[in-house]
Amino acid sequence: MKSRRRSLVPYFLIAPALLYLAAFFAYPMFQGLLLAVYDDEATLPLLDGPTVDGAEVGRLSQGSGITISDRQGNRLADADVVDNDEFATGLLTEQWFQVSGEGIEGDEVSGWMPESRLRVRDEAADGTVLGGTIRPRLGQSGDPSTALRAEPNESAAEIGRIGERVAVTVDETAVLEVWFQVVDAETGLEGWAPSRFVEVFSDDETGRIDRGTAGEFTTKFIRKMVDDRKFSSAWRTTLMLIGMILPLQFVLAMAMALVIDARLRFGSGFLYVFALPMGMSDLAVGILFFSIFSGNGLLNSFLEAIGVIDAQKLFLTADTQGWILFAIVLAELWRATSIVMVILVSGLQAIPRETLEAAELFGASYWQRVRHIVLPLLKPSIQVALILRTILAFQVFAVVIALSGGDVVTVLANETFRQYFSLRNNNVASAYAVFILLLSIASAVFYLRAVRAQEEVRPS
Amino acid sequence: MAEIRIESVTKAFGDKVAVDDVSLTVHDREFLVLLGPSGCGKTTLLRTIAGLGMADSGRISIGGRDVTYLPPGERQLSMVFQSYAIFPHMTVRDNIGFGLKMHGEDEAAIARSVDEAAELLHIEELLERRPADMSGGQRQRVAVARALAMKAEVVLMDEPLSNLDALLRLEMRAELKRLLADIGATTVYVTHDQIEALSMGDRVAVMRDGKVQQIDEPNVVYDSPANRFVGSFIGNPPMNFIDATIDLAADGSARALVGEHEIVAGAALSDHVTAAATDRLVVGVRAENMHVTVEHSEGALPATVQVVEPLGSQNLLTVLVGDSRLKVSTHPTFPAKPDQELWLRFPPEQLRWIDPATERVIYG
Numbered sequence: 176m177k178s179r180r181r182s183l184v185p186y187f188l189i190a191p192a193l194l195y196l197a198a199f200f201a202y203p204m205f206q207g208l209l210l211a212v213y214d215d216e217a218t219l220p221l222l223d224g225p226t227v228d229g230a231e232v233g234r235l236s237q238g239s240g241i242t243i244s245d246r247q248g249n250r251l252a253d254a255d256v257v258d259n260d261e262f263a264t265g266l267l268t269e270q271w272f273q274v275s276g277e278g279i280e281g282d283e284v285s286g287w288m289p290e291s292r293l294r295v296r297d298e299a300a301d302g303t304v305l306g307g308t309i310r311p312r313l314g315q316s317g318d319p320s321t322a323l324r325a326e327p328n329e330s331a332a333e334i335g336r337i338g339e340r341v342a343v344t345v346d347e348t349a350v351l352e353v354w355f356q357v358v359d360a361e362t363g364l365e366g367w368a369p370s371r372f373v374e375v376f377s378d379d380e381t382g383r384i385d386r387g388t389a390g391e392f393t394t395k396f397i398r399k400m401v402d403d404r405k406f407s408s409a410w411r412t413t414l415m416l417i418g419m420i421l422p423l424q425f426v427l428a429m430a431m432a433l434v435i436d437a438r439l440r441f442g443s444g445f446l447y448v449f450a451l452p453m454g455m456s457d458l459a460v461g462i463l464f465f466s467i468f469s470g471n472g473l474l475n476s477f478l479e480a481i482g483v484i485d486a487q488k489l490f491l492t493a494d495t496q497g498w499i500l501f502a503i504v505l506a507e508l509w510r511a512t513s514i515v516m517v518i519l520v521s522g523l524q525a526i527p528r529e530t531l532e533a534a535e536l537f538g539a540s541y542w543q544r545v546r547h548i549v550l551p552l553l554k555p556s557i558q559v560a561l562i563l564r565t566i567l568a569f570q571v572f573a574v575v576i577a578l579s580g581g582d583v584v585t586v587l588a589n590e591t592f593r594q595y596f597s598l599r600n601n602n603v604a605s606a607y608a609v610f611i612l613l614l615s616i617a618s619a620v621f622y623l624r625a626v627r628a629q630e631e632v633r634p635s
Numbered sequence: 636m637a638e639i640r641i642e643s644v645t646k647a648f649g650d651k652v653a654v655d656d657v658s659l660t661v662h663d664r665e666f667l668v669l670l671g672p673s674g675c676g677k678t679t680l681l682r683t684i685a686g687l688g689m690a691d692s693g694r695i696s697i698g699g700r701d702v703t704y705l706p707p708g709e710r711q712l713s714m715v716f717q718s719y720a721i722f723p724h725m726t727v728r729d730n731i732g733f734g735l736k737m738h739g740e741d742e743a744a745i746a747r748s749v750d751e752a753a754e755l756l757h758i759e760e761l762l763e764r765r766p767a768d769m770s771g772g773q774r775q776r777v778a779v780a781r782a783l784a785m786k787a788e789v790v791l792m793d794e795p796l797s798n799l800d801a802l803l804r805l806e807m808r809a810e811l812k813r814l815l816a817d818i819g820a821t822t823v824y825v826t827h828d829q830i831e832a833l834s835m836g837d838r839v840a841v842m843r844d845g846k847v848q849q850i851d852e853p854n855v856v857y858d859s860p861a862n863r864f865v866g867s868f869i870g871n872p873p874m875n876f877i878d879a880t881i882d883l884a885a886d887g888s889a890r891a892l893v894g895e896h897e898i899v900a901g902a903a904l905s906d907h908v909t910a911a912a913t914d915r916l917v918v919g920v921r922a923e924n925m926h927v928t929v930e931h932s933e934g935a936l937p938a939t940v941q942v943v944e945p946l947g948s949q950n951l952l953t954v955l956v957g958d959s960r961l962k963v964s965t966h967p968t969f970p971a972k973p974d975q976e977l978w979l980r981f982p983p984e985q986l987r988w989i990d991p992a993t994e995r996v997i998y999g
Contacts, residue, residue, distance in 0.1 A: 533720035537734030
């Protein structure tokens, strides 16, 4: 049997779309979600010497306790100091100055010494150090003079000494990055690491690994999310809102759809009125309902006007969570019922007139027709609307922010936002995003399976 | 007793009058066919009887009960829809039992009625299946079974066979006729297919532009159409129409002339001509009612053959008589070729005389 020749054209046509999808959607999303389970600062390699060229002797994970056994400064290239932001952050540096002045033997000496020995007295407009005096060594016995060295390094050869309070000119400045030789408190592993990755405690001898340079997969962000004090209230509130909003919403949407499908006089007017909230952003709706429930809001004005209350009642406070939830439910019902309605109306209109007429003719009352004919035939539309609405409900955010400030009542999307912007915790925010994604997928799969029997029923 | 009386029923959609002051009576247990071209109002009339569209004016009663303003569910009738309108999400059993369930029958009675109806239509083995994977013919049987299971005294059918292929339609036609005769329901059957109408109906009501043109037994509608429209709508080929001039002699006798040739009419023609006060008439005659001969015979008119169509059981000739083009059916062995000259004889008892002004048959 000869196989049918396939046309390649559709594959060519779909290629740009796939590329677009991969480049602008799948890849960034993958990277974003990866943050939830991947810590790119997890471990710090220790080197066998205080240079970037050193061989790795082992790794310490972030947070390991260490003791510092030795220090050394390495001169940084000027480009690194000026240009490289990453170098600048958390960089523990030391400045060394090449100075010239009168030595202890009265001769002219020139050499390097650390910034701690110079009191700066002369600076250029741009901050460059031009000159100063040698600091005295207070309360110290021993040689009060300061050693000058051939290189900006403690271990370089001494080429002269200079006395206290001697005025010197600064010929050159060098920036040294301090390297620590650290010993892991637990394993005793010893090696060198740049100071910027090490947090030094106040005793100047112990510390911990602040962050690493190599990544690894981890569950710590997820644990951090789950342990967050707002996590359980966020997902409980989200599910509770779904549980309260969706059933009401579907009953309302069904009623609206039936009204429109009844083709009453002014029926299209109903459609416009019902569909109006679809044109409003969720934040705008949140603010609208805030203006209803706020202290000077419409509800208070109304209740005062009809004499039910004497003074303003505060609905949206930390002590009135119930009212806030009520306002959120109301706002979400008002805002998102119309999208469900539109889906149901389109499903209703796909039901053949004659099918409904037949039911009527065979004696079914209006409610019997709705129950025995309309609802079963509407199942595919209800399924679509349920999936869409549930996924959107997991993302509810702006209305909650507007009505509760995102603090008294919190939801998953709001926690994602808080972790990312307020707490600057990208990884935990990403863990929240993954959690929402998994909940959405799970609910979609659940609905698809729950209404699977429907497939064989569709009219051919 | 379920006699359907329709009295002066009018139904309009906007400016379009679909049913225009129709009055007719369907006798108890009668099979009445509403026949007409599309847009003639036959389906609208049926839906008005069913209650799926309310009459603008007039009155409908079923079995002596005024149902004009009753909803369809309370009119105690059942219906087969053109699209079958089977409920796609239910099994065949649930479909057939739907009406009984809605009327609150108990489970056992429903099951019994469903089995009976399924047996009548030979679909017992389909009962647990769903309509989605069934053929058009099977669905049609389900739709009929659903209507019969109700055991209503009135069954309405809206072109139930129009979605079937030709062979199946032929088969179902006979089966439906037998079934409906057996159960003895009063049936109103809408169709645009004249063969269906003639073969199934006890009486046929021919409709045009919302009005009933003629309501009679099938052979009467065929043989003696009430007007030119009925003659031309019914029959395949349709009735032939020949323009004739009337020559009224001094003694009051009338002669009908086609060109210079006379068509011999019955003696009573002159009375009808005088009554209609016209000097022109149209002669209507069916294709099979003319005698064709090769040789000239007394009272025959000359005709020229234009087309010869052998149809197996007959040869259909298209001939020209004067300016009129006629269809003539002949025995399949009759020798005829295009351009051949033939002679046509018109038996007076087969001629229908039509007044061109009113288009009504005034004689014959």
